[in-house]
Amino acid sequence: MAQQAVTGASPGPAQLGEPLLKVRGINKHFGPVQALTNVDLDLYAGQVTALCGDNGAGKSVLTKCIAGIYQIDGGQFFWESKPVAIHSPRDSSALGIETVYQDLALADNLDIVQNMFLGREQIRNGLLNEDDMERSAGKTLSSLRVTTVRSIRQPVASLSGGQRQSVAVAKAVMWNSKLVMLDEPTAALGVVQTNQVLQLVRRLRERGLAVMVISHNLNDVFEVADRIAVLHLGRMAGQDRADAFDRQSVVDYMTTGASTRSRRADGDGEKRGQS
Amino acid sequence: MEKNVARAEAPESEDPTAAAEAAVEVPPEIVAQTLGQWFQAWMARIRAGDSGVLPVILGLVIITFVFEGISPHQVFLSATNLVNLFQQSAVFMVLAMGVIFALLLGQIDLSIGFVGATGAAIAVQLVQPATTKWPWWAAIAAALLVCALIGAIQGTLIARLRLSSLIVTLAGGLIFNGVMLIVLGLGPFSGYPSLAGSNANLQVLYNLMWGTINPTVSWVGMVVLVAAAGLIMWSADNRRRRSGLVAPPVSLTLLKIGLIAVCAVVVVAICNVNRAAIGTLEGVPWVIPIVLAVFTVWMVLLQKTRFGRYVYAIGGNPEAARRAGVRLANIITLCFTISAFTAGIGALLYASNLGGMSNNFPGNSLVLQAIASAVIGGTSLFGGRGKVLHGILGGLVIGGIYNGMYLLSIPVQWQFIVVGVVLILAVSIDALSRRSATSGSVARV
Numbered sequence: 001m002a003q004q005a006v007t008g009a010s011p012g013p014a015q016l017g018e019p020l021l022k023v024r025g026i027n028k029h030f031g032p033v034q035a036l037t038n039v040d041l042d043l044y045a046g047q048v049t050a051l052c053g054d055n056g057a058g059k060s061v062l063t064k065c066i067a068g069i070y071q072i073d074g075g076q077f078f079w080e081s082k083p084v085a086i087h088s089p090r091d092s093s094a095l096g097i098e099t100v101y102q103d104l105a106l107a108d109n110l111d112i113v114q115n116m117f118l119g120r121e122q123i124r125n126g127l128l129n130e131d132d133m134e135r136s137a138g139k140t141l142s143s144l145r146v147t148t149v150r151s152i153r154q155p156v157a158s159l160s161g162g163q164r165q166s167v168a169v170a171k172a173v174m175w176n177s178k179l180v181m182l183d184e185p186t187a188a189l190g191v192v193q194t195n196q197v198l199q200l201v202r203r204l205r206e207r208g209l210a211v212m213v214i215s216h217n218l219n220d221v222f223e224v225a226d227r228i229a230v231l232h233l234g235r236m237a238g239q240d241r242a243d244a245f246d247r248q249s250v251v252d253y254m255t256t257g258a259s260t261r262s263r264r265a266d267g268d269g270e271k272r273g274q275s
Numbered sequence: 276m277e278k279n280v281a282r283a284e285a286p287e288s289e290d291p292t293a294a295a296e297a298a299v300e301v302p303p304e305i306v307a308q309t310l311g312q313w314f315q316a317w318m319a320r321i322r323a324g325d326s327g328v329l330p331v332i333l334g335l336v337i338i339t340f341v342f343e344g345i346s347p348h349q350v351f352l353s354a355t356n357l358v359n360l361f362q363q364s365a366v367f368m369v370l371a372m373g374v375i376f377a378l379l380l381g382q383i384d385l386s387i388g389f390v391g392a393t394g395a396a397i398a399v400q401l402v403q404p405a406t407t408k409w410p411w412w413a414a415i416a417a418a419l420l421v422c423a424l425i426g427a428i429q430g431t432l433i434a435r436l437r438l439s440s441l442i443v444t445l446a447g448g449l450i451f452n453g454v455m456l457i458v459l460g461l462g463p464f465s466g467y468p469s470l471a472g473s474n475a476n477l478q479v480l481y482n483l484m485w486g487t488i489n490p491t492v493s494w495v496g497m498v499v500l501v502a503a504a505g506l507i508m509w510s511a512d513n514r515r516r517r518s519g520l521v522a523p524p525v526s527l528t529l530l531k532i533g534l535i536a537v538c539a540v541v542v543v544a545i546c547n548v549n550r551a552a553i554g555t556l557e558g559v560p561w562v563i564p565i566v567l568a569v570f571t572v573w574m575v576l577l578q579k580t581r582f583g584r585y586v587y588a589i590g591g592n593p594e595a596a597r598r599a600g601v602r603l604a605n606i607i608t609l610c611f612t613i614s615a616f617t618a619g620i621g622a623l624l625y626a627s628n629l630g631g632m633s634n635n636f637p638g639n640s641l642v643l644q645a646i647a648s649a650v651i652g653g654t655s656l657f658g659g660r661g662k663v664l665h666g667i668l669g670g671l672v673i674g675g676i677y678n679g680m681y682l683l684s685i686p687v688q689w690q691f692i693v694v695g696v697v698l699i700l701a702v703s704i705d706a707l708s709r710r711s712a713t714s715g716s717v718a719r720v
């Protein structure tokens with residue numbers, strides 16, 4: 001019910017055009033656990049969408065379904081309005097989707113450069129082109145102000161938690177992608193690096209990319225998000241422009257799946273956001 | 276909910292000591308600017324528990340001193356014995372260099388002994404002038420092809436049906452022990468086809484282990500190989516230094532090249548001594564370039580190609596590899612194919628050493644000796660850590676121990692016990708270094 005009400009307040013196609021990625025009616029279960037139920041989500045190019053939800057709400061599962069890590073049980077993806085099937089990580093990266101996973105997914109025994117280029121190694125004369133890979137990795141890392149690592153040739157096992165996260169973010173933004181999904185990209189980061197990541201998120205938006213950020217930090221959410229989507233127990237409780245929400249309504253959606261405040265504001269999201 | 280927001284909003288600052296602590300785990304060659312710094316960093320790394328190839332080098336030195344000291348008439352370091360030792364070790368080395376591909380994945384291949392033996396039995400049978408009369412090259416190609424095919428089938432079962440590699444290759448070892456006996460039973464040789472005789476094809480197989488290269492050619496070939504290796508290393512390091520990338524100091528590059536040159540000169544000098552009691556037996560045995568070829572090809576494959584990178588990635592974090600789009604099943608299948616193919620080469624060397632094939636082929640102990648060689652050399656049984664070079668170093672240790680005990684006429688029951696203990700020791704070092712590596716760094720999600 002709440003979902004309908006809020007979707008009604010969404011900006012129409014006239015304002016934003018078609019979403020880059022439309023997720024419709026996604027279901028996903030693990031044995032008896034229904035992780036996602038009939039989830040709809042729109043991700044627009046040039047917009048930052050924050051995905052919120054309590055622990056276990058299904059944010060990471062939704063991300064992994066879009067990334068092709070998990071096979072969906074039902075539902076449909078539309079990429080640039082065309083129905084697409086995403087069966088594997090290869091499918092999603094072929095579409096132009098990059099993901100920073102909550103668990104980072106780095107190989108400890110490989111060094112930073114090797115991790116950043118994993119699956120997309122540059123080749124010269126049939127052999128790995130380490131020199132070029134090292135140069136590009138270095139550039140990306142310094143653009144993220146990741147300056148605390150001693151050498152980009154050190155194994156990821158020797159990095160701190162925050163450094164590992166920086167590497168994972170750098171790995172995802174190095175490619176010419178169209179959609180970047182970041183699952184709690186700043187959870188382990190220091191103040192400076194967190195600001196860098198938020199800055200980066202804005203830069204990606206300016207470049208016209210669609211960005212989806214998962215964060216428990218509502219400060220960060222309200223700082224960068226153009227749109228907010230809230231999951232509650234595997235259902236999409238509400239999604240709208242960020243200015244249609246305030247802190248309390250997001251918290252209400254996260255905890256109860258509905259918000260009286262937001263519903264009151266449904267017809268007049270714009271105004272309430274300004275107050 | 277309140278709690279949740281509060282947790283997330285609490286300012287988290289980066290731990291400034293984290294980077295400093297991490298420093299000890301950084302490979303020394305990537306931060307050092309001079310040889311002195313490199314040496315310091317190296318010592319720091321050893322103190323931190325990550326000793327690299329140091330234990331195995333130390334082991335080799337100890338073996339040399341002990342056996343040279345107590346072997347009768349100091350025969351251990353005689354040219355004859357050293358060449359002998361290398362020939363015996365060659366089988367362990369080659370088998371180990373193959374099984375490392377399975378170990379790097381965190382898997383195991385217990386079938387290499389009898390899979391290789393099946394290949395060797397096929398080759399030895401096919402060249403027999405009394406029966407099939409195949410040319411030597413066709414026989415070897417057929418043998419290695421069969422081995423590769425067997426490896427591919429085992430790999431497919433492991434990668435696609437997700438069967439345990441332990442069980443699949445344990446069963447495989449048994450199956451191909453049977454197949455080997457069937458192949459050996461064919462023809463009029465009652466299970467013991469021999470490589471003795473003047474037939475050219477028999478001779479080539481026999482010479483894999485026993486043939487030697489003319490001393491002059493040995494020197495020339497050695498100089499050419501060392502020059503080529505040195506040039507490649509020098510130009511690669513130099514290019515990286517010039518473009519400001521992470522590179523070892525000049526002195527270190529030169530030191531490495533120098534070390535290779537010294538080793539090569541010593542090996543050729545020893546091999547060129549006349550080793551025969553009567554007549555002449557001199558020059559580098561064929562088996563040395565064969566081992567070098569296996570080493571070079573597999574080293575390039577592992578260190579310089581996408582495939583190799585994916586092998587390490589799967590060993591380190593299979594889920595990360597999968598998410599990066601790596602086709603795990605293909606890589607795993609290929610690793611078991613390579614393991615079996617290389618086992619074919621190793622078993623051919625064994626057959627050549629034996630002068631034929633035998634019903635009593637010790638497939639199971641060869642598996643253990645090969646895995647022991649890899650682990651003693653420094654390859655981890657937990658996957659993700661290891662090099663082809665480890666097979667060669669570890670093979671020398673195992674070969675050295677057997678050779679020394681043989682010289683001392685130590686009975687075979689004690690040989691078993693000693694090698695078993697050495698294997699346990701190597702596995703303990705592997706487990707301990709792994710523990711110190713994980714306890715020092717951040718918790719993994």
Ligand SMILES: Nc1ncnc2c1ncn2[C@@H]1O[C@H](COP(=O)(O)OP(=O)(O)OP(=O)(O)O)[C@@H](O)[C@H]1O
Nearest residue numbers: 030033035053054055056057058059060061062102
């Ligand atoms: N691989 C899996 N197997 C079984 N259940 C799973 C699996 N992955 C997730 N789940 C379940 O799905 C639900 C949603 O999990 P998910 O990881 O998406 O939560 P989340 O919203 O990301 O939470 P957090 O904020 O803690 O990261 C949980 O109940 C979880 O137990």
Ligand SMILES: [Mg+2]
Nearest residue numbers: 059060102183
């Ligand atoms: Mg999550």
